[in-house]
Amino acid sequence: MQVTMTVNGKSYTRDVEPRLLLVDFIRSELALTGTNIGCDTSQCGACTIHLNGKAVKSCTVFAVQAAGAELTTIEGLAGTGLHPMQQAFWDKHGLQCGYCTPGMIMTAVKLVERHGGTLSEEEIRHGLAGNLCRCTGYQNIVKAVQQAATEMGGGD
Amino acid sequence: MYPAKFDYYQATSVDEVLSLLQQHGEDAKILAGGHSLIPMMKLRLASPAVLVDIGQVADLRGFSTVADGSLRIGAMTTYHEIADANTGLDALTEVCSIMGDLQVRNRGTIGGNLSHNDPAADLPAVALALDAQLEIRGPSGERLAPMEEFIVGLMETALAPGDLVVAVRFPPSGPASGSAYEKFENPASGYAICGVAAWVRRDGTGRIESCRVALTGAADYAQRLRPVEEAMMGQQAGSEGIDAAAAKAGEGLQFLSDIHADDVYRAHLTHVLTRRVLQKAIERAQ
Numbered sequence: 001m002q003v004t005m006t007v008n009g010k011s012y013t014r015d016v017e018p019r020l021l022l023v024d025f026i027r028s029e030l031a032l033t034g035t036n037i038g039c040d041t042s043q044c045g046a047c048t049i050h051l052n053g054k055a056v057k058s059c060t061v062f063a064v065q066a067a068g069a070e071l072t073t074i075e076g077l078a079g080t081g082l083h084p085m086q087q088a089f090w091d092k093h094g095l096q097c098g099y100c101t102p103g104m105i106m107t108a109v110k111l112v113e114r115h116g117g118t119l120s121e122e123e124i125r126h127g128l129a130g131n132l133c134r135c136t137g138y139q140n141i142v143k144a145v146q147q148a149a150t151e152m153g154g155g156d
Numbered sequence: 157m158y159p160a161k162f163d164y165y166q167a168t169s170v171d172e173v174l175s176l177l178q179q180h181g182e183d184a185k186i187l188a189g190g191h192s193l194i195p196m197m198k199l200r201l202a203s204p205a206v207l208v209d210i211g212q213v214a215d216l217r218g219f220s221t222v223a224d225g226s227l228r229i230g231a232m233t234t235y236h237e238i239a240d241a242n243t244g245l246d247a248l249t250e251v252c253s254i255m256g257d258l259q260v261r262n263r264g265t266i267g268g269n270l271s272h273n274d275p276a277a278d279l280p281a282v283a284l285a286l287d288a289q290l291e292i293r294g295p296s297g298e299r300l301a302p303m304e305e306f307i308v309g310l311m312e313t314a315l316a317p318g319d320l321v322v323a324v325r326f327p328p329s330g331p332a333s334g335s336a337y338e339k340f341e342n343p344a345s346g347y348a349i350c351g352v353a354a355w356v357r358r359d360g361t362g363r364i365e366s367c368r369v370a371l372t373g374a375a376d377y378a379q380r381l382r383p384v385e386e387a388m389m390g391q392q393a394g395s396e397g398i399d400a401a402a403a404k405a406g407e408g409l410q411f412l413s414d415i416h417a418d419d420v421y422r423a424h425l426t427h428v429l430t431r432r433v434l435q436k437a438i439e440r441a442q
Contacts, residue, residue, distance in 0.1 A: 042260070054263075061194070067166070
């Protein structure tokens with residue numbers, strides 16, 4: 001069936017099987033391979049994207065469910081320069097192999113938007129519980145999110 | 157991993173959902189947030205021939221107050237939306253803030269969770285302790301099912317073929333009342349190895365005059381702990397009677413035994429968490 005959705009500000013229409021997962025739609029149909037498939041069982045969060053402004057695991061959504069939706073993937077996060085969250089991961093060395101990084105960043109952006117600059121370490125760790133880093137480099141990831149939270153400020 | 161092929165229908169109204177369910181009978185499965193169903197389909201533990209997606213049914217979302225003062229939450233309202241809604245029901249806010257993870261809380265829905273009735277899910281215990289009622293629509297019309305009647309057994313509910321949970325109603329907690337949820341979770345999956353929810357109301361002297369306690373994760377299905385509730389009557393905050401009441405948590409129960417925890421350990425957890433959750437609920441009942 002035919003689906004149309006807006007990804008990173010651009011509208012795409014494709015004919016898909018209902019069982020096509022959103023993550024495969026993004027990677028295979030749109031060739032946006034920044035979004036990774038990790039566990040494929042909704043545990044690891046490597047496939048996290050923003051669906052209508054909410055962080056979701058795109059391995060556990062069918063593409064047809066996202067018909068008419070607005071999506072942002074890691075490729076759509078940066079403006080003219082890196083997004084403050086991307087810059088913070090760079091500055092604090094919040095990655096080792098880098099596989100979990102796109103998902104970490106997409107989740108962390110929404111976490112900071114929700115809590116603002118006052119985000120505590122505990123809130124960061126609780127908020128990132130759905131994103132697994134198998135290099136276990138969580139220490140620097142938390143530091144990166146703290147830095148970005150300070151820069152992004154705001155919140156509800 | 158890919159599910160078996162299925163036909164997909166995106167409904168836009170409750171009537172359309174019901175007619176699609178009628179039309180396709182037992183081949184059809186309702187797709188709500190999909191965070192239990194889609195993983196099951198990917199593992200081929202479920203292979204429905206037809207999926208009826210209710211994600212676009214606007215009537216199934218949001219909050220309202222019904223005539224008896226109960227809070228009515230649409231079945232497709234997500235955990236995050238409930239956690240943020242300031243419902244005045246502490247245990248509900250608490251459970252909707254800790255279930256799954258941030259991404260799951262953006263997709264998981266109250267109606268989907270309760271309809272699925274996973275024995276290790278958190279929400280059924282809270283819905284039992286808060287005396288929730290499910291608003292169901294189906295071929296035989298509309299009805300209200302108290303949570304305790306809705307849960308029939310292991311992953312089994314009172315839903316008949318063609319039925320849809322359209323909303324969940326919570327009676328107001330009332331003055332001098334409080335509620336809480338405590339769990340011990342599997343560190344990998346986050347599912348409850350044991351979870352206990354409690355609601356208490358205190359009288360003018362501070363004694364417990366009404367109480368509901370419910371267990372999840374530790375037995376075949378979520379259920380009320382009536383021996384505890386009865387033993388709590390008349391107890392004062394901080395009294396030794398609370399531990400004695402919590403010690404009754406295992407009475408008449410057959411605890412689960414699996415690779416995550418054996419029955420002896422689950423019985424112990426149930427006692428400890430019942431005591432903690434009661435203390436927390438009492439502190440909140442000011």
